[in-house]
Every structure is written in C-alpha cells, then in structure tokens.
Amino acid sequence: MANHKSAEKRVRQTKKRTARNRFYRTRIKNITRAVLEAIEAKDVEAAEKAFKLANKNFHKYVSKGVLKKNTAARKVSRLNIKLNQLKKSQAA
Numbered sequence: 001m002a003n004h005k006s007a008e009k010r011v012r013q014t015k016k017r018t019a020r021n022r023f024y025r026t027r028i029k030n031i032t033r034a035v036l037e038a039i040e041a042k043d044v045e046a047a048e049k050a051f052k053l054a055n056k057n058f059h060k061y062v063s064k065g066v067l068k069k070n071t072a073a074r075k076v077s078r079l080n081i082k083l084n085q086l087k088k089s090q091a092a
Helices: 005-040 044-064 069-091
Strands: none
Touching: 005 044, 005 069, 044 069
16 A cells, blocks of 8 residues: 555545546446447437437547547547438438
8 A cells, every 4th residue: 555645645546537437438338328229229319319418428528538539529420320321221
C-alpha cells in the first residue's frame, strides 16, 4: 500500500477515475446495444429514437473527455449505416 501522502492521494484518484470510466464504458455499451436490438427487431421507430439518444450521448461524452471525437463519430456512423439499411429494406 502507498506510504507517502501524495501516493495515497493518487490511489484515491485512481479509484474514483476507474469507477467513473467503468460507468461510462457500460453506458456506451448499453446505448449501442439498445440501437442494435431495435434494428434487429426491425422496429424503425424505436431504432431511430435509440439512435438519436446514442448520437446525443456519444457527443456529450466527447465534451466530457470520455470518448475521443473520432471514436464517437465512428460509432455513430456505424449505427447510422445499419439504421439506413433497415429503412431501405423496409421501404423495398
């Protein structure tokens, strides 16, 4: 265990950051899963609603420094491609 005051503070900070990062990673996975499940269920309305939430949250996480800008853009783009494929298959 840490012996110096600064090392003890670092341990506390690391625990706090780890908990925060775990929360956001889990949240990102759950948001993504919600969109993908709606797409697999072929529910366009629910998928659009979930996608809108995903887009909003991913970009909010960029401003908080949880995700990098290009990572969020890539995740949103991939979800959007799948959503557009679903819309195209529904229209045909």
